[in-house]
Amino acid sequence: MLYKTFCVTCIGIDAVTVTVEVDVTPGVGIHLVGLPDSAVRESLLRVFTALGSYGFRVPGRKIVVNLAPADIRKEGSAFDLAIALGIIAVSEDVAMPHLSEYILMGELALDGSIRPVPGALPAAIHAKENGFRGCILPRESAVEACDINDIQILGVGKLSQVIELLTAEEGSPIIGECLVKPSPAGGPDRDTGFPNDFRYVKGQKVAKRGLEIAAAGGHNLILSGSPGSGKTLLASCLPSILPPMTAEESLQTSKIYSIAGEKWRGPGLMKERPFRAPHHSASLSSLVGGGPSARPGEISLAHNGVLFLDEIAEFPKHVLEALRQPVEDGRVTISRVKYKVEYPSDFMLIASMNPCPCGYYGDPSGRCNCTQTAIDRYVSKLSGPMLDRMDMQIFVKRVSSEELVANDLAEPSADIAARVVAAREIQAERFRKENIFTNSQMNVEQLRRYCNIGEVEKRFLKGMVEKMNLSARAYGRILKLSRTIADLDGDNFISLQHISEAVHYRNFDGDNIRCQR
Numbered sequence: 001m002l003y004k005t006f007c008v009t010c011i012g013i014d015a016v017t018v019t020v021e022v023d024v025t026p027g028v029g030i031h032l033v034g035l036p037d038s039a040v041r042e043s044l045l046r047v048f049t050a051l052g053s054y055g056f057r058v059p060g061r062k063i064v065v066n067l068a069p070a071d072i073r074k075e076g077s078a079f080d081l082a083i084a085l086g087i088i089a090v091s092e093d094v095a096m097p098h099l100s101e102y103i104l105m106g107e108l109a110l111d112g113s114i115r116p117v118p119g120a121l122p123a124a125i126h127a128k129e130n131g132f133r134g135c136i137l138p139r140e141s142a143v144e145a146c147d148i149n150d151i152q153i154l155g156v157g158k159l160s161q162v163i164e165l166l167t168a169e170e171g172s173p174i175i176g177e178c179l180v181k182p183s184p185a186g187g188p189d190r191d192t193g194f195p196n197d198f199r200y201v202k203g204q205k206v207a208k209r210g211l212e213i214a215a216a217g218g219h220n221l222i223l224s225g226s227p228g229s230g231k232t233l234l235a236s237c238l239p240s241i242l243p244p245m246t247a248e249e250s251l252q253t254s255k256i257y258s259i260a261g262e263k264w265r266g267p268g269l270m271k272e273r274p275f276r277a278p279h280h281s282a283s284l285s286s287l288v289g290g291g292p293s294a295r296p297g298e299i300s301l302a303h304n305g306v307l308f309l310d311e312i313a314e315f316p317k318h319v320l321e322a323l324r325q326p327v328e329d330g331r332v333t334i335s336r337v338k339y340k341v342e343y344p345s346d347f348m349l350i351a352s353m354n355p356c357p358c359g360y361y362g363d364p365s366g367r368c369n370c371t372q373t374a375i376d377r378y379v380s381k382l383s384g385p386m387l388d389r390m391d392m393q394i395f396v397k398r399v400s401s402e403e404l405v406a407n408d409l410a411e412p413s414a415d416i417a418a419r420v421v422a423a424r425e426i427q428a429e430r431f432r433k434e435n436i437f438t439n440s441q442m443n444v445e446q447l448r449r450y451c452n453i454g455e456v457e458k459r460f461l462k463g464m465v466e467k468m469n470l471s472a473r474a475y476g477r478i479l480k481l482s483r484t485i486a487d488l489d490g491d492n493f494i495s496l497q498h499i500s501e502a503v504h505y506r507n508f509d510g511d512n513i514r515c516q517r
Contacts, residue, residue, distance in 0.1 A: 003089040006103055006132070007082040008123040009074055012341045013255045015119065015126035017103075019068045020079065022086035027062030034067030037075045043108075046077075047084045050108040054159060059091050073339075075293050078117035081106035081136070084159065085166070096166040101133040102154075104162075105141070112159040116140035118261035121254055121269075124148045136162055139180075144258050146180045147268040153180040183268025194240035196233065199412040203399040207234050210394045210505060211350075212416050215241050216423035217484030218438035219477075220327065220349040220389060222312070222382075225396030227359040231352035234396070235308050238350060240413035242273045242306070243424045249304040249437065252344060256303055260296050274305035276347075280314035288322050294334045294341045299326050302347035304437075312351040313381045320386055323349070327389045330441065346441065349390070355379070363398065391440070391477045392505035423487040439483045444476070451479040453494050460496055464503050478502045 002023045008015040018034075032044055044065070048058055065083055067074050082104040088094055103123055106114040116138040124135045124145035134152025135145065142155030156162050156178055165178060198208060207223060211234060214221045223231040245253065250269040257264055257274075264270045278287060278298045289297030299307055309315060326332045330346035355361040356375045360368040370378075387393070427438055434446060442450065453461070465475055481502035482494045489498070 001090055001092075003086050003099070005082040005086045005089070005099060007079050007105055008103055008119065008126055009072060009076075009078075010119045010122050010259050011072070011339075012343060013122060013252070013259060015122040016072065017126065017130065018072075018074065018079070018082075020082040020086050021064075021066040021068060022083070022090045023064045023066075024059045024090050025062045025064070030063045030065075032065045032067075034065075034070045035073045036067060036079075037073065039077050040067070040074045040079055043077060043080045043083055046080055046108045046110065047087065049110045050080075050112045050159060051084060051087065053110065053112050056088055056093055057091055058087065063087070063090075076117065077107035077115075078105045078119065080108040081114060081159075081162065084108055085162065088163070094163060094167060096163070097170075098133070098166050098168075102152075102166070103127040103132050103135045105135070106138045106156070108159065114138045114156055114158060114162075119259050120144045121148075121258035124151065124153055125251075125255070127151060136165065142180045143183075143267040144254065147182050149182075154178045155180045183266060194237075194413070196237045197240055197413045198237045198416060199409045201230060201233060201237060201410055202406065203403040204230055204234060204396060207231075207394050207396050208410075208416075210392050211235075211238055212241065212420060213481065213484055213488065213505075214238075214348060214350070214392060215243075215416075215420045216488050217427070217480065218346075218348055218440040219391035219481060219484065220440075221392040221394065222351040222353065222387075222390045223394055223396050224353050224355055226361075226363045226398060227354065229396045229398045231396050232310055235310070235350050235352060237413060238306055238308075239273065239275045241417040241420050243417070243421045244271060245273055245304055246428070246437065253304045256296050256300050256343065260301060262301060274302050275308065276302040276306070277308040277310060280309075280311055282315070282319070284316075284319050284322055287319055288326070288334075289332055289343055290334050294336060294339075296343045297332075299323065299332060299345040299347060300343040303344045305347060307347045307349050309349070309351040311353060313353045313378055315381070317381050317383075320381065321383065324385055324389065348440075351390075353382075355395075362395075388471055388473050389477075391481050394505065419488055422490075423484065426487045426490075439480045439487070442480055442483075447476055447479055451483050451494060453479075453482075453499065457494065457496050457499050461499055461503075468503075468506070470506070474506060478506060481505065 002021060005020045007018045007020055009018050030044060032041055085104060089096055089099055105117055105123055107117050109115055120137050120141035121144045125148060127135050128148060128151040134154055136154045136156060139155035139157050142153050145153050161178060210221055225231055254269045276298045285291050287298045289300055326345040327349055332343050332345045334341045356368055356370040357378045358368055358370050361370060361375055482498040485498040485501055486494050
């Protein structure tokens with residue numbers, strides 16, 4: 001006798017149906033096949049103990065549990081619930097006519113309670129796309145998927161609730177506490193939802209302007225300056241001016257967090273853009289992704305948001321070099337011997353660093369005692385190709401004593417955010433049919449189409465390319481940056497003023513991170 005239940009496994013950010021086939025035949029033994037990992041193999045002990053706690057009889061014959069397709073590796077404890085219900089069905093203890101209409105996910109505790117599992121959101125999307133009636137998920141996991149429409153999202157806390165749902169007659173009302181409702185609309189209040197606000201940052205007009213431009217166009221930026229100049233505070237204020245995510249961006253980012261088992265504030269899809277700030281001791285796998293299960297790393301968790309690398313020169317050089325391709329392509333591919341997984345990783349890279357090991361090179365106090373060799377060795381951790389991918393490089397000077405003791409508040413983040421949102425709305429209309437969201441994401445063809453400049457601007461830019469020895473990538477990034485500055489000004493055309501400001505942010509001369517190299 002053969003019964004089938006349905007679960008999912010995630011490959012990248014997409015779910016794949018896993019058919020759990022349970023068969024009972026004459027003989028002795030219990031066999032679990034279908035390329036399971038150790039966590040899946042251990043599920044039989046959890047399942048049998050949980051079933052015993054509810055008084056269910058396990059057939060005293062040969063039981064074969066097959067997880068199909070057999071060529072995809074099954075990982076984690078999310079298959080427990082589907083295996084348990086398949087065994088109940090094949091034992092003919094309970095009739096469950098709707099068993100095959102639902103995707104089932106959940107880890108079983110020994111007392112029959114159901115624990116949360118990662119991947120609930122991709123599972124719900126997959127169930128909707130493949131014609132399932134709904135998903136039965138642990139209650140804590142179900143809230144992730146509550147915003148998926150036109151499908152039942154049922155959150156359960158114990159095995160008995162699942163059985164009650166599946167044995168109900170057609171048309172019977174669903175148990176009230178199991179039906180998960182959509183989350184309320186709206187995001188956090190900008191005045192209270194962020195820990196830091198630009199109104200409390202004194203001075204630093206150039207850095208604030210740079211961060212506003214970066215937020216408006218999704219550009220990369222690096223802040224260099226002596227200790228205490230405000231680099232970390234400036235970067236921590238960035239989330240307060242970022243625009244809310246679009247529905248498509250929210251879905252993409254929420255899927256990554258769901259697969260990684262990361263929680264976010266509030267039910268439903270993520271409403272705040274992610275701001276990830278890993279420590280400089282982070283490993284290559286934790287930053288880029290990987291490990292035994294090819295899990296997403298920090299760069300994917302920062303998708304559609306910000307990856308902030310504080311003291312970037314303290315990160316191992318091989319870790320920084322691994323960021324070069326994701327920064328350029330907006331995705332990362334994790335390859336294994338038998339498979340590969342691709343995760344989106346389109347993020348704003350914001351970094352900060354000191355100009356030298358002691359931190360005071362170029363400071364008016366003259367406190368730096370580093371040798372030129374030590375300075376070169378320190379700054380060389382950021383290779384030329386990596387610096388070339390940074391749209392803006394800003395030297396943050398120490399705040400003057402007059403500005404420091406003044407009681408006046410600066411421009412609040414809410415005002416800056418309004419300009420950023422207006423610029424993003426212009427880009428949303430511009431790229432409505434392009435499958436991108438910001439100016440920084442433009443490819444070569446889109447750059448040619450949307451960044452036309454006049455003859456005067458061309459001559460100026462040609463001179464700057466020759467004078468500063470800029471690469472083709474740097475030339476393209478200057479045009480993208482100019483387009484964003486024009487959007488902030490509400491101009492349709494890129495003027496000489498816009499290009500001049502964009503070039504200024506790529507000026508490596510003087511008191512900048514590549515000075516004296």
